[in-house]
Amino acid sequence: MKRRMPLLISILLFGYAFLYIPIASLIVYSFNESRLVTVWSGFSTKWYGELLQNDQLLGAAWLSVQIAALTASLSVVLGTLAALALVRFRRFRGRGSLEVMVTAPLVMPEVIIGLSLLLLFVAMETVIGWPAGRGMNTIVIAHTTFAMAYVAVVVQSRLAHMDLSLEEAALDLGARPLKVFFTITLPIIAPALVAGWLLAFTLSLDDLVVASFVSGPGATTLPMVVYSSVRLGVSPEINALATIIVGLVSVAVLIAGFILWRQEKRNSMDSN
Template sequence: MKRTPWFLWLSAGAGFVFLWVPIVSLVVYSFNASKLVTVWAGFSTRWYGELLRDQQVIDAVWVSLRVALASASLAVALGTLAALVLVRFGRFWGKPILRGMAAAPLVMPEVLLGLSLLLLFVTMERVVGWPQGRGIVTIVIAHTTFCLAYVAVVVQSRLADMDDSLEEAARDLGAGPVRVFFDVTLPLIAPALIAGWLLAFTLSLDDLVVASFATGPGASTLPIVIFSKVRLGVSPDINALATIILVVVALGVALAGLAMRRRN
């Protein structure tokens, strides 16, 4: 049996240490009794209690969840329509423009995207009177704009690999276009829709730059609140919040892996 070179083990170990040591230290210091993050003063869960009593963080969590749910759902609906047009429709005037507009948020810097959306919202409010100010609605519109591109790419790849003969057989049996879509196409692309929704939900929940341009007073998402707190110095309650997010994500990944393993 061929032995693995020692430098590969060393490189892998160094990579895991680089990735996991900061995360482990964050989790450990979330149970620190001291207010100083880098000074260990004994084991305590007081900061988790302080976090649960922080109304600003709780409100930010609910705002982020509402925005992410709405943005992901709208992105899936619009991204699926864009993917259908790009894959199933033939050549028509404006198709290259539509393809470029659908892919632009993937490569456009977030600062540029956020600034352009801010100018759009200000201009719309001045011309048509909507939206009045910036808040949850403008954040949802902004997040839907860049999440739509990711969903379109995922669904487009699935549609390109799908067998068209199944839809043609349904049409030959008398099904109309709408029924073919809901009875044949939609179930076949359902895994791509779920993957696109989860990707859009994660991107919306994690976004800071675009949301900071699109938001206004009283509509701060969780990344914005965390960033504002960290600018004044990292506190143990932020470590507690990061630990809770880490645990939730780890449980979600574990449950998804278990479900996939049972299915296989």
């Protein structure tokens, strides 16, 4: 084992370098004075000022954040309900269909999801007149369709390993099922809900393929703007925007990790 340790450490360092060196170089070159992103000509923060004047990028970023927040919230609600049905109700009519619908978006190519939802929205607009055109609402529906599957898997795993004796004791003491869920079940699965919300938020914020199918001219998300800009050459403003996003994501991950750590610590103290 000791002989293999240097090899394992080398593989680990190579993996981390492969993942994080491109991100680090992107952050460094966001402070480059030159417009050429591959030529360092001096330290400058002018591209952050240019970014604040770019209404197209800022508008697309704000729209993507709104869509991601709505998608994550809806996905947590729907995914939790699906996970509860699969874990707590072992046998019911339609269980197989529900399992297929929950797992299908995990393995379905995004091109197929985007095309099928586009055809669905066009047919609905023809028959009932809604949605009238494609915009923010259709993107939220499309993102929720596949993001809720990831939330359901995360919450289902947490529910499957949950100690049911706490709920049973509360029910024996006269608590109603709804109160048991909000006072006992929900706090216990809160780490899974937070993890699912962050996962759905990230998936929605990062999506390009599905959003390209279901969006209209008035709803252009940030990945679509970045992709169209990169095709003409990487702009230093894109590096500045990516640096800000990396910073915000890092802060969000640290806060979520702290919340999960406190929750796990509290649960361990209660169990002792």
